[in-house]
Amino acid sequence: MEIVPVLLRSVVRDGAVSTVSSDPVFEPPPFSELELRDLSKRIPQNGRYALLQITTASGVATAAARIQGEEFFFFLLKGEGAERLASIPAFCLSRGDRLPLATPAAVAMLGYTPWELAGGDFLKGFTGSPTGQSSLVPVLDRWGRRHELIHMPVRQSDGSVWITVTPVPDTLASGWESILASWVSRPASSAVSELESALEAIGANGGALFERQGDSYALVASRNSPVSQEDLAPGGLLSSAGAESSEWLDTGGEGAGGHLYIKAFGRSDGFLGVFGGAASPVTVESRASVVLPVLAMRLDLSAALRADMETESRKAVLESIEKMLQERGTSSWLELGAMLDDIASRTGAARMDVISQPAETSGPVPVAAQPAESQDSTTVDVRMRGGRILRVGFDSPSHADMRMARAVARIFERFCHRDAPAAARDVHPGGWRTVQIEGFRVVWQPEGSSLPACFSFYGREAPCDDCPVTRGNAGRQGVPSSHLRDGWIEEIMPVGTGHSVRWTRWMADPSDPGTEKLPGGAAVYGRSGEVVSWNGWMETVSGVGPSSARGQGASRLLDRMAGPRVVRQLELAMGGVFLPDSVEVTLPGGRRCFSKMIPGAGKDMIAHFVIDARSAGIEEVQILAGPGAAGAEGEPSSLRTAMEGVCEIYGWELIASDDSSPDSTEVWLSAPALSEYLLDLLKQMAPTMPERKASLSTAFVPEGRPLAGRPVLPAIYGMVGFRTYPVLLPGHQQMLAGLEREIAGLGGWMARSGEQGRDEVVVALPIVGRDLGERRRITLYSADDWFTGEIEAVTSGLPDRFCVASNLTDLAEMQLSSRALVLRPRPGEAGLVSCLAARVPGQPMILATGVRPRIPVTVSSVMHLQTPATRDELLMALRRMIVA
Secondary structure: OOOEEEEEEEEEEOOEEEEEEOOOOOOOOOOOHHHHHHHHOOOOOOOOOEEEEEEEOOEEEEEEEEEEOOEEEEEEEEOOOHHHHOOOOEEEEOOOOOOOEEOHHHHHHHOOOHHHHHOOOHHHHOOOOOOOOOEEEEEEOOOOOEEEEEEEEEEOOOOOEEEEEEEOOHHHOOOHHHHHHHHHOOOOOOHHHHHHHHHHHHOOOEEEEEEEEOOEEEEEEEEOOOOOHHHHOOOOOOOOOOOOOEEEEEOOOOHHHHEEEEEEEOHHHOEEEEEEOOOOHHHHHHHHHHHHHHHHHHHHHHHHHHHHHHHHHHHHHHHHHHHHHHHOOOOEHHHHHOOHHHHHHHHOOOEEEEEEOOOOOOOOEEOOOOOOOOOOOEEEEEEOHHHOEEEEEEOOHHHOOHHHHHHHHHHHHHHOOEOOOOOOOOOOOOOOOEEEEEOOEEEEOOOOOOOOEHHHHHOOOOOOOOOHHHHOOOOEOOEOEEEEEOOEEEEEEEEOOEEEEEEEEOOOOOOOHHHOOOOEEEEEEEOOOEEEEEOHHHHHHHOOOHHHHOOOEHHHHHHHHOOHHHHHHHHHHHOOOOOOOOEEEEOOOOOEEEEEEEEOOOOOEEEEEEEEHHHHOOOOOOOOOOHHHHOOOOOOEEHHHHHHHHHHHHOOEEEEOOOOOHHHHEEOOOHHHHHHHHHHHHHHHHHHOOOOEEEEEEEEEOOOOOEOOEOOOOEEEEEEEEEOOOOOOHHHHHHHHHHHHHHHHOOOEEEEEOHHHOOEEEEEEEOOOOOOOOOOEEEEEEOOHHHHHHHHHHOOOOOOEEEEEOOHHHHHHHHOOEEEEEEEOOOOOOOHHHHHHHHOOOOOEEEEEOOOOOOOOOOOOEEEEEOOOOHHHHHHHHHHHHHO
């Protein structure tokens, strides 16, 4: 009786068990649900096969078993002598069309059943060796883990070939590849530790690591190195080392140990490595080509982790300052003076002054006097609104923190609206925390209160900006609308002919799990797949709390939460294979997420991060439709002011050029729309940034500059620059492409450049144009002689003067003094309408094209004219535009 493979599949449904066999002759074992539950305790919950013994109708059999959800799979052999072979990892190749055979032990080790072996070339690596001789072959199992197997093929009398395989013990694996694998599996550490690991992988006895600082390098780590910082000085051993340097130096020592290998590496050659004491220079060069890029990435990661810790520390200090100002109800500069000592101590400063410079006085007047500075101290000044200066003193120059001083100044500007302190408010439950208003006038309030208008609660003399009452967004009858204003939660609800207003003090709760920093979830698993930690986001999506999740099989939870792709990712990680790219999954409800697994901090631990696309802001940007929908119609806002505000919120650093003053960076979006757009922009750009910095400049961009295949209108643009990684993941590429489309809809453009070793993304928005005179003419831009002639024919009787712009430069200049535009653009120039509409909001335009393009919803009146058109259609379109 020949040996045949059998695969059983058992499914538990509604308390009953159904069993399906691949061999109709085999009598399946009568598994009960209880027996399957008992077997499941002996099978790992990670989808891999385990070797165990099961009871069948003919006795005890050795089988490879695995679990996938509620399905149980059992692979075993049937036939004479099958049980003796079951525990030996082996394969059998037979002549003809018969299936290759695999023993249960081989299936449990490598995961391939005979049916999967028949459809692939897995066994080709074993068939090249002569029969009767053993050899070593590396293979990947079904889950992607690498194995080194000792195999020996033996040919039988019937022509079949039996191949026994034995795994090489991990303790025998050696070589610099294993050292490199061990190094990259550890979390990033200090520069000294990283240098020691790099030296071990390269095979050098000693070395030094330098980091670029300005135009030179500074020593950051050294071990058994014959060089020091002085060797970089003129005339020193390393004086000629610099960018793109790769050379050998002979220090005079004996043999190869006296040679030093010098190599600049990293982004923009930001690091310089010196390695010596190697036995083979050829080996050092070949290994350095692999090791140095890894070292550069780990050093960048270590620096980023330190920067994130500093940012979080600074953010915590700023949040404590904001909370203190909110609790004390600070709204004037005079009220601020009593708190400067406390604020200075929180920021690490020795003292803090707010200097006022009234126009009628010749010298500055301090809001709060502070002691005179000592000889070793230093002072930084930050200019604020109204001519004020925030002067911060530090004990020494090394303690001076300009970024902290700027952030504190921005907080003061947000809270302090006037010079005099506000009238004392009675906020106890019997005071006027609930009033009835008609318009803005208070018609009812509790006894003992004397609030004349609702805005008087904030110490203002006029209605608040973006008041819900004026915008008609004050809720509906019986349902209040809530707003956060000056540290108060303001609830407004229509009642009768007026509104009811209620104020409640807002207190941030730092322990709220909804305020976690990561826009997604984080978990830690053991190497066998059990859950070690499980955070709040994971609990929300899966419906399983952290206490219930701990100790459970992660594959079952992940399969229910995100599906088989993440389960497969976990299987690979459990086998020591960590995918370099994140895995995209779609949660129930259509939410896109990205799953990433890396080696954990502990031994045999797996760290799992899930970034939610919606929370992280990498979904498509939803842009507000211009000033008419978000604020005062037709009033432009300062790109610089809004950029400074959103950078402060996220803890980014804004580097603004001298020519980007608030008046020179006015764009067509109103303040609320611009702030919301920039917040979305920073959230989406953050995953691509090695450092949280943005540059702002104002420049004239001439015609003809190629930007992603789109023409650019010659005009002045406010340009925000972001420095990115040189290599972006596919998800980041798609995000940038989506941003490019949205920015084009706003009239701007987006470009990527890699000049001088810098990879940068530039986002540009057109600056609002200034009138050059009285707008009396109508400008025609056309490259079509027929259309130009038709327009001249139908406008001969109209009183308005028509002028023709023959190129984009003339169009950009003539637009600013025109009351309307008629556009017949060249192919590919239809997108310029967005920029023209953004430069002069409200300017009527006729866009004459054969195919209707995507016209953004802006405050400009853009009318599409289908061409070719008759003279009557042209005349009617012109009259409608002129009348409008």
